[in-house]
Amino acid sequence: MDVPNIADKKPIVMTLAPGKYYWCQCGLSESQPLCDGTHSGSAFAPKVFEVAERKPVALCQCKRTKNPPYCDGTHATL
Ligand code: FES
Numbered sequence: 001m002d003v004p005n006i007a008d009k010k011p012i013v014m015t016l017a018p019g020k021y022y023w024c025q026c027g028l029s030e031s032q033p034l035c036d037g038t039h040s041g042s043a044f045a046p047k048v049f050e051v052a053e054r055k056p057v058a059l060c061q062c063k064r065t066k067n068p069p070y071c072d073g074t075h076a077t078l
Helices: none
Strands: 012-016 019-023 047-051 055-059
Antiparallel strands (some): 012 055, 019 047
16 A cells, blocks of 8 residues: 655644635645645545535644544654
């Protein structure tokens, strides 16, 4: 199994408007924490998630969370 790149060892907090988003799972996107298509040709694909109402979210950038795309604190163990 391929191991994702660690983009950063901390989450990024963003206020997202309602809509559909593509969270980077390969860790190589230049548009962290979201997908920019860099995964193309790899075993990875972005995780699609939806936000129903405008709210701040902490999105994982270490790519090791057990609750993607959200940070679950796993980065503290890396
Ligand atoms: S940044 Fe990945 S679990 Fe927190």
